[in-house]
Amino acid sequence: MSAVHVAGVSKIFNEGTPKQVDALVDVNLTVEPGEFVSLIGPSGCGKSTLLRLIANLLEPTTGSVAVNGKTAAQSRLDQDYGMAFQQAGLFDWRSVAKNIELPLELKGWDKDKRAARAKEMLELVKLPEFADLMPWQLSGGMQQRIAIARALAAHPPLLLMDEPFGALDEMTREYMQGELLRICAETKTTVVFVTHSIPEAVYLSNRVVVMSPRPGRITEVINVNLGANRGEDTRAADNFFAGITAVREALRGTHADHANAGAIRGVEDR
Amino acid sequence: MSAVHVAGVSKIFNEGTPKQVDALVDVNLTVEPGEFVSLIGPSGCGKSTLLRLIANLLEPTTGSVAVNGKTAAQSRLDQDYGMAFQQAGLFDWRSVAKNIELPLELKGWDKDKRAARAKEMLELVKLPEFADLMPWQLSGGMQQRIAIARALAAHPPLLLMDEPFGALDEMTREYMQGELLRICAETKTTVVFVTHSIPEAVYLSNRVVVMSPRPGRITEVINVNLGANRGEDTRAADNFFAGITAVREALRGTHADHANAGAIRGVEDR
């Protein structure tokens, strides 16, 4: 049973209106348990839309989405996945520990069990001493780690991440990538990961899914297995650079006339 | 006569108070005319501070800064440099052309001359048809190109850029790097460029200046000359990857205990 199974999915926003957008057309994707899959592609190609479809935050226009062998809707109700976004999206008014406890609270866990799990998650992301601070007292990278802890708190088998490191500086980002790999390996979590960064996609993934816009589709899927024990040296390794080059080539095709792509936002959006 | 000459400069903020920060200590740097120099280093190492010292937006605590053989103050008054930041920082209330005209307006140029120069700059950044749009109607990459046009409008011999492409997605960023190289080559502008991205620094620069924090110093200067005709292929070339690895090595030394670096912002800032 695959972790994610997207079959013949298309998504059209504002169908039949002048503002119609064909965000996704005939997308097929299967993610196996334990796999790390990245979605990459130019802005507006539908990466986030695809992720939201998997998360059942959107309904596909056509096609079907299955998660862990259930419908997407059922697996959302069952909390089969955790989610993290570009903005850590912590709640300012809750302490770090209470932020991590949020999904558990909603599942109705009792207090002690929640506290224990929060402690465990804080140790996992190596921030045990920050439990009682407020989110705004942490640096961006630490906030993002808390957000990951929150996403994993209920031990979901699947993690959905939408550019989670987009707001971090490159050095922190590389550090976070390492951490994410370690955590996912420890918890054996399947990950679908949206990113704009080629090295990030290559470094993290078993497979990189390259997408193109207008309408959004999958143009290529690149296998880049850098092995289980990635570390700082991997980033200087030849197969890392080879992976980068492969993904870049694949993207180049999708990314033709970049000069004025996505121009004139005002006209497009309203 | 060198374009920038920083000699024995240190900068201490809040000297003598409990909040004292040694942002820069004993920094020496010379940039020759036509050179492209990048500053790279972890957050807080003083990159922006060094750039601001060159721009005379800050006064050094000790040492001296000379630009084009003049004092930094004099060259600011003479508008010897243009400046661009991470956020394009265009004025929402001015059309694209008027944004480019801003520095000329402040210099007291007359209307026709300003309009002519704005037109010229728009052609340089390949956006001639967007003169009358408002900035927010453009995509992020286009906004950043307008910001560069604005920085170059007065034809300054020196361009100071502080993470100008930090907010762009990777694909747009690579495109912008190419554009910047072309423009600087055309206008023979000297550039001091702050970045977080190793590939960016390597791709753009004649020299990469690696800095380390607490206190901020220059730890290494790496020559990475990828030649005048850089293009898409350069990014797949071995000497590009070699440069990246060299800079990463240099940085690794400066970048030890990253896990909880810059933690607990609240305590530090207030």
Add this chain to the structure above:
Amino acid sequence: MTAMNRLRNFLTPLAFGVAFLAFWEGAVKFFELKPYFLAPPTKILSQFVENISRIWDAASVSGMNALVGLIAGTIFGVSVSFLLSRYRALGELITPLAVALNAIPIFVLVAVLNNMYSITSEVPRRIMVSLVVYFIVLVNVAKGLTQVKSTHVELMRSYAASDFAILKKVRIPNAVPYLFTALKISAPAAVITSFVSEYFGGSQNGLGSRITSNIANSKNAAAWAYVLGACLLGLVFYAVSVVLENVASRGSGATNTSNK
């Protein structure tokens, strides 16, 4: 540095205040302004001291009207904004009315309210204050309840959270700073409204009517002693709301939550 700053934050206004009072006193002396026109600060102060117990009584009447109205208006405003956030259609209906009412001088309704209730009771005044507060609170809190980060809502939906859970865990906490901002605006407004509503008749025991009747009787220094009382009352309301706002925003870390 900080201690120095704090001192400066305290001394500068003090210096301005002393200079202003000296100027006032000087102007009265120099131009020989008649007492019925403008009393000097020293005389006002001595009147204030002399009448302190009467001023206290009057201030407690007006202050009680303002306080009751403030509390009632806030409770009412918060409850209705909950309804509005729950039933969008209701919001579409009421918000334009609330926005419009914020722009019009509704204090003139006191004349009407006095007839709808007994002129001898404080109820019309309190209702007037409540109305003023209500609309300020409504507009702000409704904004706080609806303008939540989309990431937060999406996150909650990914947890399969109910609408009620979203209200409780996202919308309400998000609206708290807005509520206190509204309080900061409405606290002084409540005091002022309670004075102005004494303008249209009713019991003559509040600061507003004391001020007008003293002015009518050419007892200017006494009138300004009551004005001083009124200022102090307004400042107390304002200060309390600022303190509350700071307490409320300490948890969320946002120092400038004030948002209109």
Add this chain to the structure above:
Amino acid sequence: GGSSESEETAEPTACETTTPVSLQLQWVTQAQFAGYFAAQDQGFYADQCLDVTIVEGGVDIVPQTQLADGAVDFALSWVPKALASREAGANIVNIAQIFQRSGTLQVSFADAGITSSADFAGKKIGNWGFGNEFEIFAALTMNGIDPATGVELVQQQFDMAGLLAGDIDAAEAMTYNEYAMVLEAINPDTGELYTPEDFNVVSYEDEGVGMLQDAIWADADKLASDAAYRETAVKFVAASIQGWAFCRDNTEACRDIVVAQGSTLGASHQLWQMNEVNKLIWPAGLGAGVIDATAWDRTVSLAMDTKNLEGSTVLTAAPTDGAYTNDIVEEALTILDGLGVDYTGSAFTPIEVTLNEGGN
């Protein structure tokens, strides 16, 4: 004076120059001020070579301080209020006491049993504030009732609804205005207008605590130092009294003048008001505008003894000399002699006015 001698004979001749004069009223246009509007309308001011601007009042306009500030040349004010301002430094002087009697009433429903001021104790007593409440305090003081505790004082709105709704036991009313308001309202029990029988009326004049009301006040300094101003004052008082005499004899015409001036009160109300105001002025045994020393002294002594809500008296000391003068009005009456105006109105008889609903 000699100069006025020449003018009275040269009645129709055009003035060489006209003197601009402004008069501050206590309230908005109504028949209470009919005499001045009539003097303007009938050209009596013009005859005296005066160009009079009549300035309306408002809730917070204190006419006597407007005068003292030099914003206007003359002001109307009740005597106790003006004396209080005088004590606070406004150097003003009463030059003509137009209303010879107080027109203040305390009106209550007949079944409340308030037939004299002694019955006020423990009741909700309405008043208007703004210095119009001294007679109430005087009556309370006279009866030994503490204004702060012995009664509940309530400030009335601009209307009499508080009385009719039963919120107030006895409401302050001027004979010429608010008393008419209740008589113009529909009695919900009968469906007809209320009648005087429905009410008890306590008149402060009759209670012996009436204080002097509408008087013309002038700037004392200017009067002493500025001969031209003094002359203007004489002419102004003369023409004003002439206006009041006109209104005495032409009640309905004066009503029309006031209505034409833009009063929004109804016509029957204005006629009632005109008639009642006439009763306060006429007959004037000493001559209209002349200040009766007895009434003055009574007003002053009441003002000095009467304690208000705050326990302070209207006046802390007897007014200094020069608070009033009969010199001006006497000169003015001389002018009126020359014009053949009857300024005593000994033959005055009021008319009968029927009030309509809403005063219309």
Add this chain to the structure above:
Amino acid sequence: MKPMLRRAAYRTGMFFVSVALVAVLWELYKVVGPEKGGKLFGAPILPRSNDTAMPHVWEMLSRYAEPEQRSPNSNLIWFVVLKGAFYSFRLALVGFILGSTIGVALAALMSRFKTMERGLLPYLVVSQTVPLIALAPLVVSWGGKVQIFGFTWPRWLSASVLGAFLAFFPIAVGTLRGLKSAPAASLELMESYAASWKQTLFKLKFPAAIPFMVPAFKLGASGAVIGVVVAEISTGLKGGIGRLIIEYARQATADPAKVFTAVFGAAGLGLAMAGLVALADVLLMRNRPKETTT
């Protein structure tokens, strides 16, 4: 632009619907409410439902078509109220402009000199706690007496000044916040151009402040209206809506519906001012990015 117009039209429609709803509720209460008022949960907060306290809505509206007085050449009330509201509107506008000028100038001063901000800002807050009713007589007394540049202070100006007194505060505070909102990077940019303080103020700080100033102006506009109406009531200034309110309130003993015509007139006046500011908002912000609301 088009959808914005549609949105505005929709809101206006909703406004009228809700006003109609309030009218219906009013009449409904008259049917079920106690004649002499009553208590709810022990508090005497139920209003009297009789015709004196709560006239019928149609009574109020029909007044507009009636002459103001019974005299034959009297104007109809709608005309009188409209005229009064327009008169007050002009005063409020003067007050608003005056208040804006002072408020903006103060804000500029405070943004320039930190000492000014430290010293002045607390007193601006204090100034707003001074009851208008205490200031009214003082300001009124300037009428006809104070001379400025050879022209005599007209009485109506006092009303405008009181309007300005309530208007300037939110404008000063909002503008100050706006002036401080200019992004640090933009300020640095101006500094890198060696721009003078004045250039920075007019080319950067003020334009950047506009989004903060517009809501402040909205508050200021309603403050100006309140100030002017209070001042008109206080000084009895003839011609304005405040004066009509007292005059009609005086007639409420016999004609309780009449005063509502003036009350609605005051509401219209407030809305007109708000509309004016909204119009300015649209004009000033037309080239700005539109807010996205969730």
